[in-house]
Amino acid sequence: MRSDFVVREVVTGLRRNVTMTVAMVLTTAISLGLVGTGLLAVRTIDRTEQLYSDRVEVQVALTSDVSANDKDCSQPVCAGLKSTLENSPLVESVRFENQEQAYERYKELFAGQSLADLVRPQSLPATLRVRLSDQQAGADAVRQAMAGQVGVRNVIDQRDVVAKLFDFLGGVRNVTFALAMVQAVAALLLISNTVQVSAFTRRTEVGVMRLVGATRWYTQLPFLIEAVVTGVVGALIAVGGLLVGKFLFIDELLSGIVSNGVVPPIEVADIIWVSPILVMIGAGIAAVTGYVTLRLYVRL
Amino acid sequence: MIDAKYADVPSGWSWAPRGRVGCQPDVHPPVASASVIRLERVTKLYKTSTRPALDRVSVAVDKGEFVFLIGPSGSGKSTFLRLLLREDVPTRGNIFVSDLNVAKLPRRRVPRLRQRIGCVFQDFRLLPNKTVGGNVAFALEVIGKQSATIKKVVPEVLDLVGLQGKAERMPHELSGGEQQRVAIARAFVNRPLVLLADEPTGNLDPDTSQDIMLLLERINRTGTTVVMATHDHSIVDSMRRRVVELDLGQVVRDESRGVYGVGR
Numbered sequence: 001m002r003s004d005f006v007v008r009e010v011v012t013g014l015r016r017n018v019t020m021t022v023a024m025v026l027t028t029a030i031s032l033g034l035v036g037t038g039l040l041a042v043r044t045i046d047r048t049e050q051l052y053s054d055r056v057e058v059q060v061a062l063t064s065d066v067s068a069n070d071k072d073c074s075q076p077v078c079a080g081l082k083s084t085l086e087n088s089p090l091v092e093s094v095r096f097e098n099q100e101q102a103y104e105r106y107k108e109l110f111a112g113q114s115l116a117d118l119v120r121p122q123s124l125p126a127t128l129r130v131r132l133s134d135q136q137a138g139a140d141a142v143r144q145a146m147a148g149q150v151g152v153r154n155v156i157d158q159r160d161v162v163a164k165l166f167d168f169l170g171g172v173r174n175v176t177f178a179l180a181m182v183q184a185v186a187a188l189l190l191i192s193n194t195v196q197v198s199a200f201t202r203r204t205e206v207g208v209m210r211l212v213g214a215t216r217w218y219t220q221l222p223f224l225i226e227a228v229v230t231g232v233v234g235a236l237i238a239v240g241g242l243l244v245g246k247f248l249f250i251d252e253l254l255s256g257i258v259s260n261g262v263v264p265p266i267e268v269a270d271i272i273w274v275s276p277i278l279v280m281i282g283a284g285i286a287a288v289t290g291y292v293t294l295r296l297y298v299r300l
Numbered sequence: 301m302i303d304a305k306y307a308d309v310p311s312g313w314s315w316a317p318r319g320r321v322g323c324q325p326d327v328h329p330p331v332a333s334a335s336v337i338r339l340e341r342v343t344k345l346y347k348t349s350t351r352p353a354l355d356r357v358s359v360a361v362d363k364g365e366f367v368f369l370i371g372p373s374g375s376g377k378s379t380f381l382r383l384l385l386r387e388d389v390p391t392r393g394n395i396f397v398s399d400l401n402v403a404k405l406p407r408r409r410v411p412r413l414r415q416r417i418g419c420v421f422q423d424f425r426l427l428p429n430k431t432v433g434g435n436v437a438f439a440l441e442v443i444g445k446q447s448a449t450i451k452k453v454v455p456e457v458l459d460l461v462g463l464q465g466k467a468e469r470m471p472h473e474l475s476g477g478e479q480q481r482v483a484i485a486r487a488f489v490n491r492p493l494v495l496l497a498d499e500p501t502g503n504l505d506p507d508t509s510q511d512i513m514l515l516l517e518r519i520n521r522t523g524t525t526v527v528m529a530t531h532d533h534s535i536v537d538s539m540r541r542r543v544v545e546l547d548l549g550q551v552v553r554d555e556s557r558g559v560y561g562v563g564r
Contacts, residue, residue, distance in 0.1 A: 002441060002444055002447070004447075005441045005442070204425065204427060204428075205427055205438075207425065208425060208427065208438065208439070208442075208486075209442045210414070211385070211414060211419050212414065212415070212418075212419075212438075212439040212442060212443060212486070212490065213410075213411040213412065213413070213414030213415030213416075213417075213443055213490075214411060214442035214443055215408075215411045215443075216407075216408070216411075218442050218443070218444070219442075
């Protein structure tokens with residue numbers, strides 16, 4: 001196989017069909033950009049889950065009278081609840097947070113916002129913060145054991161709150177993947193069409209190649225490489241788009257929750273992790289589409 | 301699948317010198333081993349037509365022969381050439397080019413067949429965006445020849461066809477006759493066993509046609525078998541080479557040193 005010949009044919013082909021090539025590159029880029037966004041969402045979801053698995057607690061909020069009168073969980077009601085929890089094998093540790101501590105945390109959380117000034121220490125309940133050794137069974141067990149007990153106001157499972165965040169991220173992922181699929185169909189059709197047009201514009205060359213006994217690979221390879229090149233270029237543009245998107249939009253959009261540690265930030269490293277996947281998808285889809293098109297529609 | 305297709309060919313049947321179908325004096329006793337091209341009772345039916353394009357055609361062409369394939373339009377000349385090139389497969393019968401059984405050749409070996417056959421057409425089929433040299437070199441590049449070989453061989457073949465010094469010209473800068481010479485150079489550059497020419501003089505004036513015929517004759521003298529389909533009476537009559545005449549898909553005449561036909 002003479003590589004110089006193949007390279008020359010590919011360059012000629014791309015140049016001859018320049019508008020089609022640009023359309024193909026852009027469609028592929030948008031499609032792969034969406035796939036990349038979806039992959040980043042998946043990665044963020046995984047990271048967030050990891051982040052929360054260490055931190056998620058079940059909070060047992062105490063009634064206002066217990067909260068007000070017991071600063072260190074030394075009185076019978078609170079101490080009883082605490083020891084019940086501590087004796088459970090599903091519980092790793094129990095920490096008591098009194099009204100003052102809760103107020104400090106609240107102020108910290110809503111620092112600079114008017115909400116922080118509205119709240120008095122007395123309006124916040126003291127809580128028993130339960131860290132579970134068994135995330136699944138533990139939460140239900142704590143809920144069942146604590147609900148309705150004397151001194152217990154309610155039981156808050158932080159996972160319920162986090163689940164909403166995951167639902168949102170999952171939604172982002174699903175929407176981007178759905179859009180990516182639609183775009184991918186458009187990209188596939190464009191690649192197929194471009195290969196056909198490319199083969200048509202070069203029918204004289206291909207005719208001569210067949211007549212002088214060029215092998216199928218020699219006749220088809222330039223078209224395949226052309227498709228793959230556009231796929232790869234599309235993927236690279238998609239990666240560029242993700243980087244631009246990160247710095248221009250995502251960083252700003254997520255700045256609040258990232259700095260509070262609610263979700264992990266999207267790093268350049270994440271995009272670098274995504275890029276080879278996009279390049280492989282781009283090249284692979286283009287190659288397969290090109291090959292199938294040549295087999296089905298183009299007589300070489 | 302191929303076997304089933306040819307199931308109606310009697311299994312014991314072999315190509316025998318019983319004479320060509322409908323042929324006149326059998327002046328070419330076929331010697332199978334020397335035949336470069338051999339058609340054995342080849343029939344080609346197209347779906348769109350009830351009459352076969354070729355009807356039990358048996359022809360053998362020896363190495364180094366020059367054969368005119370004549371006949372009116374629709375007589376089967378083009379089908380004959382297409383089958384030799386494996387552009388199409390016969391409905392029945394066998395075709396051999398050198399030692400290759402063309403009809404039964406697997407697809408992946410078709411390039412090997414075509415590398416042994418050079419082709420020239422009425423419309424030249426040159427690549428308009430490549431130079432004369434580039435057109436000829438293209439035929440070698442696409443079959444993977446080394447560039448050193450190409451650099452050596454292309455000028456030689458351009459000399460042979462009388463285009464020395466014109467390697468850098470573009471096809472549109474050449475006359476019709478010169479363009480056909482480029483096409484012949486391209487067909488011959490890989491030293492094929494057989495040169496098929498489909499009305500190569502169809503677009504040329506008589507004088508230029510004569511030059512092209514001299515060139516084809518010169519190529520024939522190198523030992524290359526030439527099969528030329530033509531309507532040109534004067535050329536056939538003046539060359540006095542073997543003439544195979546087709547009519548309605550059948551060989552109606554096969555004579556050495558023939559003419560186009562009396563009273564035609």
